[in-house]
Amino acid sequence: MGPGGPGPGLEDQRLSHQQNAQGRLGLIDERERIDRLRLIRSESVGPVTFRCLMARYGSARAALQALPELTRRGGRKRCPRLCSDAEAEAELAALARLGARLVALDEPDYPPLLAHIDDAPPLLAMQGSASLLQRPAVAIVGARDASLNARRLAADLARDLGAAGFCVVSGLARGIDASAHQAALATGTAAVVAGGIDVVYPPEHRGLHAAIAEKGLIIAEMPPGQQPQGRHFPRRNRLISGTCRAVVVVEASLRSGALITARMALEQGREVLAVPGSPLDRARAAATTSFVMALPWSRRPQTSWARFQAPPGGRRRRPWSAPPPVSSPATTTPSAKTRRWTPARKSPPLFRRHLLALTKSSVAANCRRPTCTPPCSSGNWRGVSSACRGIELS
Numbered sequence: 001m002g003p004g005g006p007g008p009g010l011e012d013q014r015l016s017h018q019q020n021a022q023g024r025l026g027l028i029d030e031r032e033r034i035d036r037l038r039l040i041r042s043e044s045v046g047p048v049t050f051r052c053l054m055a056r057y058g059s060a061r062a063a064l065q066a067l068p069e070l071t072r073r074g075g076r077k078r079c080p081r082l083c084s085d086a087e088a089e090a091e092l093a094a095l096a097r098l099g100a101r102l103v104a105l106d107e108p109d110y111p112p113l114l115a116h117i118d119d120a121p122p123l124l125a126m127q128g129s130a131s132l133l134q135r136p137a138v139a140i141v142g143a144r145d146a147s148l149n150a151r152r153l154a155a156d157l158a159r160d161l162g163a164a165g166f167c168v169v170s171g172l173a174r175g176i177d178a179s180a181h182q183a184a185l186a187t188g189t190a191a192v193v194a195g196g197i198d199v200v201y202p203p204e205h206r207g208l209h210a211a212i213a214e215k216g217l218i219i220a221e222m223p224p225g226q227q228p229q230g231r232h233f234p235r236r237n238r239l240i241s242g243t244c245r246a247v248v249v250v251e252a253s254l255r256s257g258a259l260i261t262a263r264m265a266l267e268q269g270r271e272v273l274a275v276p277g278s279p280l281d282r283a284r285a286a287a288t289t290s291f292v293m294a295l296p297w298s299r300r301p302q303t304s305w306a307r308f309q310a311p312p313g314g315r316r317r318r319p320w321s322a323p324p325p326v327s328s329p330a331t332t333t334p335s336a337k338t339r340r341w342t343p344a345r346k347s348p349p350l351f352r353r354h355l356l357a358l359t360k361s362s363v364a365a366n367c368r369r370p371t372c373t374p375p376c377s378s379g380n381w382r383g384v385s386s387a388c389r390g391i392e393l394s
Helices: 010-024 030-040 047-057 060-073 085-097 130-134 148-163 176-183 203-215 232-242 258-267 282-293 351-359
Strands: 101-104 123-128 137-141 167-170 189-193 217-220 246-249 271-274 306-308
Touching: 030 047, 030 060, 030 085, 030 101, 030 123, 047 060, 085 101, 123 130, 123 203, 130 167, 130 189, 130 217, 137 148, 137 176, 137 232, 137 258, 148 167, 148 176, 167 176, 176 189, 176 203, 189 203, 189 232, 203 217, 232 258, 246 258, 258 271
Parallel strands: 137 167, 137 246, 167 189, 189 217, 246 271
Antiparallel strands: 101 123, 123 217, 271 306
């Protein structure tokens, strides 16, 4: 019942749309799974190209048959290498021996928030309990060479978030990631790895990797046996932010990979939160401290938390704040220099611009998706809108 009348409210419409969307989801047959795996493993085919081919031809087999002709018409002399049936079946068999499986984009176990980003992987390898990401999830990322206090804070945050019903997501790296995973093992944690699902990186996390596979969830986009390379980590970071409602940066330097995750979270319409570091540790906490300094004085946190949100359009709306008290005319001399008061909404710089300046990258302002699921009136921008994704953490 809506608050303004007898019609259905926003929450009722959202639940009804989610139920209808879940009713359309279903398991695909093994033949289609093999064809989709062949298509995504073929040369020059990424997640965006995969989606365009599927939208045009309707099936992976038809897209595979049309791919050589498309490349010829595009002016390419050499035909791209297509993944064979034997290679795809061997990958599926390797995943089965590990106790993992491939989940397609339109299957129920696929992470629901991740399915809304532009470059969502068409197939994900999962090992463990896939139902964990059906719960609200929060990512905790930070520096690999984190300080002891930052690791302790990350563990406390992960433990409290798990007790509140959230799934803690991170990248199984050294430092902040490892502390967050260890603290959330009992309540539920998901690790997104850059290489194959059976490759332990770094090697000292072999025990933690096995514990997460048994009690939590491991996610990989790469095939089994793939050693992680430098170009794989930004791709992994987009999965970390895409599966969550919010990303918490506990400690990060100016060149930290956590800034890539934070930037992608803003592009995907997620919330980014930062924990200010110690002013005595400028090397490891320069980025998170800069996040707080980017806010006007009236908006800086009074506690150890700094909360940021980037709405559609790239501008953060700042709440109106009262002007400072004005001195009486008797105590004010005409020659005294007065400072003109301006509302807080006009105070630069914005956190979004500051973060993008740190990462030296640009943000595409609008999403190219024709529709948003579920539809809303707040605009379709770089992922799920705030009315659809339910970003409230409480």
